[in-house]
Amino acid sequence: MNVLITNIGRRGYLVDFIKAEESFCGQVFVADCDETASGLYSNHDGRFLLPRPVEEEARYVAELLSLCRQQAVDIVIPVIDPEIYLLSKHKELFAKERILVVVSDFGVLETCCSKLKMNDFLRKNGFDVVPTFTGIRQLEAAHAGGTIDFPVFIKPVNGSGSSNCGAVHSLEELNASFREQMLIQPLLTGDEYGVDVFNDSSGMPVRLVIKKKLAMRSGETDKAVTVFHEQIHSLALRLAKALKHFGPLDLDIIVEQGRLYVIDMNPRLGGGYPATHLAGVDFLQLLMQMHGGTDPAPEFNNYKAGLLTMKDIGIKTCITRS
């Protein structure tokens, strides 16, 4: 069983996770479009430069498929948003050659990418939705009506990580910061949780790990502690059954005055996956099992609670010239 992690970026730890699994006896390859991606210098069995996926879609898919054939790759794990979109459209091409591309159907990705579509999905399925305004006038009317007050929070309609997100403290500041394709929401200040939910090939949840976030950094979870939380558990199960994603889903949930608000859904291995993995729930192994044709049986609350996971500075080097 050979695995290829594409656009690995800084996540060299995924290579270590796969190799640490005793039963694993294949090779782990890594690829990126940037030769200075630190993951290319991790403990892999081969690194490859591929074209930039979005700018050169056809060439990217052709070169990726060719690489998979050449290295007898069984599973491709993309970990960044732009690439999962693209590969979702082409996964059948890989499936024909028994190569599993770990990505959900395109409809699932569309629901997750746009915060407006995500809100529609949540509303339709009976979940609480954060009040959302798509323009300054709409916000002003609500503000005049007393239904929202500053500070508010602005974010892009389609966004990943925390880029261009931020608290805004006045109408003046809002006018200066607000751009097209942004949303305005109340600033939520409750505890934030990350949930990793793994669905089997029929779109049914089989694993679930809840982590309370203690600190963020560059839009990624920096420190988190695994917890059990009944309300979040049942919400996440219900959501995963409705969404019917494939494999990993990384949910962000804020608990505000007793209500649970889903604020982000990423149908891929998220930046907070290390905590899930190290708490004893190995999504990577499940994917290999599924490639072998067996869907895992559901098993919940099977993780170590109270595990604090902290991201650290690792360092990789390479010689660029002599």
Next chain:
Amino acid sequence: MNVLITNIGRRGYLVDFIKAEESFCGQVFVADCDETASGLYSNHDGRFLLPRPVEEEARYVAELLSLCRQQAVDIVIPVIDPEIYLLSKHKELFAKERILVVVSDFGVLETCCSKLKMNDFLRKNGFDVVPTFTGIRQLEAAHAGGTIDFPVFIKPVNGSGSSNCGAVHSLEELNASFREQMLIQPLLTGDEYGVDVFNDSSGMPVRLVIKKKLAMRSGETDKAVTVFHEQIHSLALRLAKALKHFGPLDLDIIVEQGRLYVIDMNPRLGGGYPATHLAGVDFLQLLMQMHGGTDPAPEFNNYKAGLLTMKDIGIKTCITRS
């Protein structure tokens, strides 16, 4: 020779650097005020929680001194700005017990902390200085006179990292973002370099490594490549002789239209130190040598050029409850 790194934060790599040195035969201890600091879970010989340095100065110094006695610490290496200020005022107390606290004199720190004092120092010593405005009216006058145009860059007078820094594209945005104790400068877009200059105990430079920055993240150098650069080399030497800091100094320099502008001076081990160390210049060993009473002889251009250093995601865990 025992070493203590205080408020280690995410820099567990410093422990590895010291221990990787063949001639090192002591212990490396780590301390932080936050029990979730990942560096506390590095490959150390003992971790200690200390009070928050700034909020509880007297208690901090007393507990640190007591810890040093108890663990027979020879060298204390503080790595964050608030702490170097504080320890600079108390270093003699430690020196009396033959404990070397790696920090410059208070006057040096004052010059480095305030961008206005730094500019005075640079001007007085004949270096180029980035045009700097301390208020919106002053900026408006210069803008009307045609000496500066948007976008401009705002930053705190006293600041570390990139917090509250940013490009500002209009007077409207400036009015919304500008606060007391901020500076306005032209937005420089030239290549940025990090320079580590090590001074001996008489304040004379003995080592110097230049790195071209390729990428930043959360205000720290994320990717850099070591280079030789004659102009920067002679500027940094001249600056270090004028500043007379002790031990490490981390300089940030932008080359804009052929002129060199010093934009930041940090008289401590900076976030970009790993590149210097891995290129073959070991500041940590020099400090141990100096504690032993021998100042190192000057040696320049003794590093590996073309070494690309990338920061990666490392992961540490601990159990917080059973």
